Amino acid sequence: MARLMQQRKDLMKDGIYEAAVATLVEHGFEAMTMDRVANEAGVAKGSLYNYFPNKLELLRFVHDKTVGPLHERVATILGTDQPAVDKLRAIFRTWFQYISEHRGLFHFLFNEYAVHVLLKREGKTSQGNAIRNLTAVMEQGMAEGVFRPVDAGRYAVMLFGVVRETCERQINSHKPLPVDDMLDVAMDFFLHGVGQTATKRQ
Amino acid sequence: MARLMQQRKDLMKDGIYEAAVATLVEHGFEAMTMDRVANEAGVAKGSLYNYFPNKLELLRFVHDKTVGPLHERVATILGTDQPAVDKLRAIFRTWFQYISEHRGLFHFLFNEYAVHVLLKREGKTSQGNAIRNLTAVMEQGMAEGVFRPVDAGRYAVMLFGVVRETCERQINSHKPLPVDDMLDVAMDFFLHGVGQTATKRQ
Amino acid sequence: MARLMQQRKDLMKDGIYEAAVATLVEHGFEAMTMDRVANEAGVAKGSLYNYFPNKLELLRFVHDKTVGPLHERVATILGTDQPAVDKLRAIFRTWFQYISEHRGLFHFLFNEYAVHVLLKREGKTSQGNAIRNLTAVMEQGMAEGVFRPVDAGRYAVMLFGVVRETCERQINSHKPLPVDDMLDVAMDFFLHGVGQTATKRQ
Amino acid sequence: MARLMQQRKDLMKDGIYEAAVATLVEHGFEAMTMDRVANEAGVAKGSLYNYFPNKLELLRFVHDKTVGPLHERVATILGTDQPAVDKLRAIFRTWFQYISEHRGLFHFLFNEYAVHVLLKREGKTSQGNAIRNLTAVMEQGMAEGVFRPVDAGRYAVMLFGVVRETCERQINSHKPLPVDDMLDVAMDFFLHGVGQTATKRQ
DNA sequence: CATGAATGAGTTTTCATTCAT
DNA sequence: GATGAATGAAAACTCATTCAT
Numbered sequence: 023m024a025r026l027m028q029q030r031k032d033l034m035k036d037g038i039y040e041a042a043v044a045t046l047v048e049h050g051f052e053a054m055t056m057d058r059v060a061n062e063a064g065v066a067k068g069s070l071y072n073y074f075p076n077k078l079e080l081l082r083f084v085h086d087k088t089v090g091p092l093h094e095r096v097a098t099i100l101g102t103d104q105p106a107v108d109k110l111r112a113i114f115r116t117w118f119q120y121i122s123e124h125r126g127l128f129h130f131l132f133n134e135y136a137v138h139v140l141l142k143r144e145g146k147t148s149q150g151n152a153i154r155n156l157t158a159v160m161e162q163g164m165a166e167g168v169f170r171p172v173d174a175g176r177y178a179v180m181l182f183g184v185v186r187e188t189c190e191r192q193i194n195s196h197k198p199l200p201v202d203d204m205l206d207v208a209m210d211f212f213l214h215g216v217g218q219t220a221t222k223r224q
Numbered sequence: 225m226a227r228l229m230q231q232r233k234d235l236m237k238d239g240i241y242e243a244a245v246a247t248l249v250e251h252g253f254e255a256m257t258m259d260r261v262a263n264e265a266g267v268a269k270g271s272l273y274n275y276f277p278n279k280l281e282l283l284r285f286v287h288d289k290t291v292g293p294l295h296e297r298v299a300t301i302l303g304t305d306q307p308a309v310d311k312l313r314a315i316f317r318t319w320f321q322y323i324s325e326h327r328g329l330f331h332f333l334f335n336e337y338a339v340h341v342l343l344k345r346e347g348k349t350s351q352g353n354a355i356r357n358l359t360a361v362m363e364q365g366m367a368e369g370v371f372r373p374v375d376a377g378r379y380a381v382m383l384f385g386v387v388r389e390t391c392e393r394q395i396n397s398h399k400p401l402p403v404d405d406m407l408d409v410a411m412d413f414f415l416h417g418v419g420q421t422a423t424k425r426q
Numbered sequence: 427m428a429r430l431m432q433q434r435k436d437l438m439k440d441g442i443y444e445a446a447v448a449t450l451v452e453h454g455f456e457a458m459t460m461d462r463v464a465n466e467a468g469v470a471k472g473s474l475y476n477y478f479p480n481k482l483e484l485l486r487f488v489h490d491k492t493v494g495p496l497h498e499r500v501a502t503i504l505g506t507d508q509p510a511v512d513k514l515r516a517i518f519r520t521w522f523q524y525i526s527e528h529r530g531l532f533h534f535l536f537n538e539y540a541v542h543v544l545l546k547r548e549g550k551t552s553q554g555n556a557i558r559n560l561t562a563v564m565e566q567g568m569a570e571g572v573f574r575p576v577d578a579g580r581y582a583v584m585l586f587g588v589v590r591e592t593c594e595r596q597i598n599s600h601k602p603l604p605v606d607d608m609l610d611v612a613m614d615f616f617l618h619g620v621g622q623t624a625t626k627r628q
Numbered sequence: 629m630a631r632l633m634q635q636r637k638d639l640m641k642d643g644i645y646e647a648a649v650a651t652l653v654e655h656g657f658e659a660m661t662m663d664r665v666a667n668e669a670g671v672a673k674g675s676l677y678n679y680f681p682n683k684l685e686l687l688r689f690v691h692d693k694t695v696g697p698l699h700e701r702v703a704t705i706l707g708t709d710q711p712a713v714d715k716l717r718a719i720f721r722t723w724f725q726y727i728s729e730h731r732g733l734f735h736f737l738f739n740e741y742a743v744h745v746l747l748k749r750e751g752k753t754s755q756g757n758a759i760r761n762l763t764a765v766m767e768q769g770m771a772e773g774v775f776r777p778v779d780a781g782r783y784a785v786m787l788f789g790v791v792r793e794t795c796e797r798q799i800n801s802h803k804p805l806p807v808d809d810m811l812d813v814a815m816d817f818f819l820h821g822v823g824q825t826a827t828k829r830q
Numbered sequence: 831c832a833t834g835a836a837t838g839a840g841t842t843t844t845c846a847t848t849c850a851t
Numbered sequence: 852g853a854t855g856a857a858t859g860a861a862a863a864c865t866c867a868t869t870c871a872t
Binding site: 149160163167168169170172173176177179180181182183184185186187188190191207208210211212213214215216217218 | 351362365369370371372374375378379381382383384385386387388389390392393409410412413414415416417418419420
């Protein structure tokens, strides 16, 4: 009985979630009004407030539900004992795949100022998390001797920039690229840079 | 006579521009109301509409007037006959300096969804422009033989990602880094990547 | 059988009554929502409507159940064969004690506009009742010869004003006075007024 | 020019004031919505906010504009060098007259819980003011030897209760009494009380 | 009967835009 | 052209009431 109720409740939350995402993707953040979400979800405006105390909380829910699985998958990868390079490939692949499957949410999650502000309050921006993870892998790679000794944090930032911008292009492009393709290019850039005479460095 | 009128008009537009920027920086994008801009500019709200048909057009103007000088400086650099690597350094330096000097405007210029939508219409986002420029330099570098032969466009995208994310960190950081520092790190990453055994590639 | 049901029903109504009073006292009239009452009573919001057809009726019930005992006590006093002055003292004492014990409900019971409107319909406001009672005692006192011959109804009104305002001060004061104290002062004012040369009247 | 503008502005404020009062009188405080006020005033809802930053401020304005003149008249009386009894008569007359002229506002100003709360924040309830004034006159009367030596503050409270309740009856009565009549009765009660054998006190 | 999710009209407030002066 | 009051369409949020389970 209680189980059924809970299921029902979850179903409703999921419905609202999907409506919110649809609204977000279709009209952007500024236009995501409670009215539209309710309308899209096919429920009354007031009903939204039975599930989320306010718009912010709904936003948070959308964010968490969207980003959560991604974080989990990445966490799993980080927990393995693969070499750094393999972890990196796996993480990149996860991201690229995820992005390819959730094209519309990308802008919302990464670019939206409001979301940025909203989530920064709690110090849990997606970027922050991602960069922390990348930093860990960078350090592992340096320990393994496969990465040059650099400032792991700052290179993680740049690395994240590479991935992010790649994703953004993927999203906005009319003919999206295969995941493996993106992966190879990013790894190549990351590992070797663009300079021709890399030997000089030695 | 007409010239004087035009000057007068331009002066007014400039005043409004500065008021808009001040409002933007001080209160953020969401809170940039016509009321506040008018107030900041010391003119009546209605007067704004004598110079800009609507808020969007005002935003466009602000964007263009803000980003314009940046584009010009970059264009100048592109027009010189320096080697690709030097051009790149110069462009990066320009950007980093610019960002450091316009911290408050960063989100508005690069990330704000509304601006994105606003400017995408004409295919002239800052990103688009920047990446086109970087692609040109990449191609020059390859022609010079200092860059490996790669897909210039896609590497330009990643390169832009490096710069953009670096800028974003710079903006959000409590203790911003010196421009030269950012520059060295970005160039190092760009040229050599992170991989240790670069020699293997040969 | 039916009796048990009725008892059960009454029990429920009492529970709701107490919850309503608690809400009223804690959060004030404006914030007394059906939600809060249900919550406080530990029943479902919908259940309230099995016992009261609507919020107004609940309010009416709360009012009556709260004021009822007061009326009864006063009625008992009126029914005795004490002299008017003693009755008056007894009634005043009853009121002052009651107010001291129900501080939080005062506004709701005496001043709240909504309640006023709500109850005026039936011409049975607390004030109306109280003044009728006072009028009776005034008349008795005049018959006994201890009160001057005056317009009983109008003096009853003023007398009620004395009591009411005293109560209101008591409620709003940070250091409430002892009941006997209030009583003595009110009786003194009522009997003698403030004029110095009362003898002149004779 | 500026004068005309100011006049225009004041006219609007007055219009809103009157609309607010009308709404208040007709429907009570709870039902005084900005919508209704705007409607009653014949202006757009948004226009209200050009004159009052929020509903509370509108309320405050209504209160002040309503009560202000009364306070002024009373202050004038207090400033004279009449004997206490004459001052009292004059003050009472002012109140009774004022009440007779503003019947509908009475409940709002004296009985409304919300107003009470609202104004208590600033320690400027009408009651507070009135009682302070009465206390001063009480003290003067005692100094003059025409009033018995009593606790001026507490008797002022009761005195105010007399006046207030008289006013309230006046408001709610179908056949209001002449001001002079109310005045005589109140003064008589105040000076002599109701007790027959006042001589006993001596 | 008990429940509590669903409803939707109603509330305050904001703000881009218009327009009479 | 300049002004700023007037507008009204949203927006977020509340809450008494209903009703399927």
